[in-house]
Amino acid sequence: MTSPVPHDLKYAKSHEWVRLVGDVATIGITDHAQHELTDVVFVELPPIGRWLKAGEACAVVESVKTASDIYSPISGEVIANNPSVIENPALVNTDPYGAGWFLQVRISLPEELEHLLSPEQYQAQIPA
C-alpha cells in the first residue's frame, strides 16, 4: 500500500526518518506513518534552539481524528523547523520524505546513529 522506503535515510522504530548531511540531521515521518495518521490538519514543531534527547517527544502531528507525538531519533540542538508544514499540513501526507520534513538538528552524539534502523530493518517491521 505504501511505497518502498528511501535508501538514503535511517529510521526509528516510531516511524521517524533521518537524513544526515555532515552533522545536520533532517527529521520527518515515514510514508507508513502518514498513511496511518490519514489527513494531517496541524503540525506543532519545537522552537529553534531547543535541545533534544534521543527518544524525547519533540513535535505533535494532529490528524482529523487524533493527536500523535513525534519522537526525536537523535540528540542535539534544533537549528531549523519547516514553516511549510505549518502553513500546509497536507504536505506531510503528500510528500513525507521531501517537502513534508519537520525539523533539523545539529547532532551532539554521532554514536546514536548506530542505533537507528537501516531501510531494510525499517521495511521489515511495517506491513507490506
Add this chain to the structure above:
Amino acid sequence: MLKRTPLYSTHAKLGGRLIEFGGWEMPVQYASIIEEHQAVRSKAGLFDISHMGQLQVSGPAAQEFLNHLLTNDVRKLHPGLGQYSLLCQDTGGVIDDLLVYQLEEHNFWLVINASRVDIDLAWFAWQHEQFPHAEGVRLENMSRNYGALAVQGPRVVEFINSCFSTSRGEDASALLPAALRRNQIGHYLCGGASVWVARTGYTGEDGFELLVPAANLDPVWEHLMTKGKSVGLLPAGLGARDTLRTEAGLSLYSHELTEKISPMEAGLERFVALHKPFFIGREALAKQQSQGVSKKCIAFKFTEKNAPPRPQYPIWSTGREEQPIGEVTSGTQSPSLGIGIGMGYVPPSYCQPETAIAIEIRGKKVPAVVVSRPIYKKAQDPKLSNNL
C-alpha cells in the same frame, strides 16, 4: 467479536479503513475524511448507517405509548412524517436521541443510536411491561432485518428519483423521493426492493435516509453508487459523518448527550413538548425550564489557526479572572472552515454568541469565540424546512 453490516465486503472492496464503533466494524474513511466531507458539502456522499438500531412500535396504543416515553409530541405526526425526539429518565437525563417516523396510523418506526440499542430496547421493554394498555402496543426489534443508508449532499436530489419507482410502478416525479419535504417519509421500490425513504439527515445538507431490508442493502447501495456517478457521489465513512455533524452543530450521544445531561441543558428545548400532560422526565424538565440550568451546551470556533480542539479539553473564561468553566464534548478541525470548531458545556452566563473563551490544548490557552449553531452555515431552501 465485532458485528458487521451486510455491506462489510463492499466497504473492504472500496478500500474502506475499518474501525470499531459501538461494537461494530465500520469504515471510518475510504479515500480521505476531508475529501469525503467536501464531497457531501458540494456534491453527494453515501454512508452505510446499518449499525443503527431500528424498532417498530405498532398497535392502537402505540401513539400513546410513544408519547409517554418520548419528549416530543408524537401527535404532531401523521402517516408519512417523522420527528427528532429524545428518550429520557425521570431525572430528565437523556437515554438516547432518535428519529421516530409514523408509517401508518398504528405503525411507528424508530431509528436509534448504535451504541444505545441494547439499553434502549431494555428500557422500552421494561416500560411496556408497566404500561396500562400494554396489549395495545407491539414492540419489534427490526435491527437485524433492516439496514440503513444515508445519501447526503446538494446534488443528491438530481439523481435520487432515478433510483426509485413507486409501489404501483408509477414514475410521476410528484410521487418520488425528491418531492418529499424535510422529515417526510415515503415508500418506494428500488429494483425489486421495498425501501422507506425519508428526507432527513445528520450532515447539515439536503439528503435522504433509507431504511432497507438487510437482504437488499448491497443492490440498493450499488444502485445509488451507479446513478450517483453523474454528480460525483462518493462513499463516505464515519470520520466524515462526524466532521459534518460537528459543523452542523448536531449533538452526538455520549458527547453532547448523556444520562447526566438533559435536553434543556443540550439546547434541545424545542423537541421537548412540556404541554403534554405527562411523559417520563416531564417534571424534572419543566423545573429546569422555569428555574434554569447550571450548564448549557455551546458551539465555538477558534479565532486563529491552531491544533484542533478535542473532547475533554478544558474550556476557560478569558479576561481578568481566567478560570476553567467547562469541557469540550466534540471538536475537530473544520474541513469547510479550515479552523478549529467544537461544542462543550459551560455555565449559562458564558453561552451568548460572541463570548470570548479559551480552549486549553497541551497547556496552552487557545482563543475561541462562542457561536450559534449551526457552526457552518449554508443557505437553506425554506421550501424544504419542516421543523418538527
